[in-house]
Amino acid sequence: MLLDVHDLKVEFRTRDGIARAVNGVSFGVDAGETLAVLGESGSGKSVTAQAVMGILDSPPGRITAGEVLFQGRDLLRLNEDERRRVRGAEMAMIFQDALSSLNPVLPVGDQLGEMFVVHRGMSRKDARAKAVELMDQVRIPGARERVKQYPHQFSGGMRQRIMIAMAIALEPALIIADEPTTALDVTVQAQVMDLLAELRREYKMALVLITHDLGVVADVADRIAVMYAGRIVESAPVQDIYKAPAHPYTRGLLESVPRLDLKGRELTAISGLPPNLTRIPPGCAFHPRCPMARDVCRTDEPPLYAVSETRGSACHFRTECLHA
Numbered sequence: 001m002l003l004d005v006h007d008l009k010v011e012f013r014t015r016d017g018i019a020r021a022v023n024g025v026s027f028g029v030d031a032g033e034t035l036a037v038l039g040e041s042g043s044g045k046s047v048t049a050q051a052v053m054g055i056l057d058s059p060p061g062r063i064t065a066g067e068v069l070f071q072g073r074d075l076l077r078l079n080e081d082e083r084r085r086v087r088g089a090e091m092a093m094i095f096q097d098a099l100s101s102l103n104p105v106l107p108v109g110d111q112l113g114e115m116f117v118v119h120r121g122m123s124r125k126d127a128r129a130k131a132v133e134l135m136d137q138v139r140i141p142g143a144r145e146r147v148k149q150y151p152h153q154f155s156g157g158m159r160q161r162i163m164i165a166m167a168i169a170l171e172p173a174l175i176i177a178d179e180p181t182t183a184l185d186v187t188v189q190a191q192v193m194d195l196l197a198e199l200r201r202e203y204k205m206a207l208v209l210i211t212h213d214l215g216v217v218a219d220v221a222d223r224i225a226v227m228y229a230g231r232i233v234e235s236a237p238v239q240d241i242y243k244a245p246a247h248p249y250t251r252g253l254l255e256s257v258p259r260l261d262l263k264g265r266e267l268t269a270i271s272g273l274p275p276n277l278t279r280i281p282p283g284c285a286f287h288p289r290c291p292m293a294r295d296v297c298r299t300d301e302p303p304l305y306a307v308s309e310t311r312g313s314a315c316h317f318r319t320e321c322l323h324a
């Protein structure tokens with residue numbers, strides 16, 4: 001297994017008290033695999049990714065427990081120098097907002113080239129040539145000229161392509177993409193997602209795709225991990241989830257997005273809001289919003305039960321949900 005996260009816990013100190021943003025999360029990613037991490041905003045997806053990458057804002061955030069094994073090493077035990085070497089070269093991250101991740105006063109070619117200068121000890125001239133090559137690869141027209149331009153001279157979609165180019169530059173084993181297309185127009189979203197999926201295949205990289213949008217994961221993901229209130233509530237191969245969800249929250253997400261295979265069906269949104277993380281409800285955190293909730297749900301927190309060899313659900317009534 002390439003990445004193996006065990007019982008990760010992250011807390012944030014807030015004015016309201018301690019927010020338990022990540023609450024005992026475990027998951028694995030095999031080499032070359034694509035895992036989609038799905039959930040509403042505030043479910044802990046981004047914080048989990050930041051903890052794995054070693055870029056958590058701390059303080060106020062603090063990892064209080066867990067292991068992040070990457071190629072067998074626990075990243076949480078490395079010092080900042082060692083972490084920096086892993087970042088970029090062995091795992092890279094793509095953010096939603098390219099404009100704030102890129103340096104506004106440096107030509108994009110220099111930023112791309114910097115990766116090769118720092119991590120590979122290349123000369124500036126060779127690094128510039130590499131930057132052109134990368135921009136070609138992410139299909140930015142006129143790369144030879146455009147390497148000299150600044151981030152604001154590119155459209156949102158083109159900037160996201162530059163982010164992808166930076167992420168794949170050193171051919172890392174793992175890319176974590178946090179809502180990589182959320183800020184883009186719908187048509188551009190699909191193009192950028194296709195490009196990411198294609199390059200991932202070409203370089204045989206593993207991808208952790210963080211999204212609130214179930215619509216984008218069907219075509220790209222091998223597996224889905226659904227997060228709610230800082231925990232994984234369902235984890236399964238993507239086809240299994242589409243066939244029949246084993247958790248009422250997953251069911252709610254599925255019923256709130258349009259699907260080509262279920263034309264004419266009515267869309268229903270999940271009622272209520274995700275909980276305040278300083279006051280997570282007792283028992284199953286989803287119980288105030290769950291149409292299947294019963295007494296036991298208000299008192300007993302369900303662990304991630306094995307539903308099959310490849311599937312887990314943190315629901316007391318997972319079998320009922322599966323056959324509902």
Ligand code: SF4
Nearest residue numbers: 284287290297315316
């Ligand atoms: Fe709903 Fe109970 Fe299952 Fe939680 S444990 S998802 S409240 S049925």
Ligand code: MG
Nearest residue numbers: 041042045046
């Ligand atoms: Mg987020």
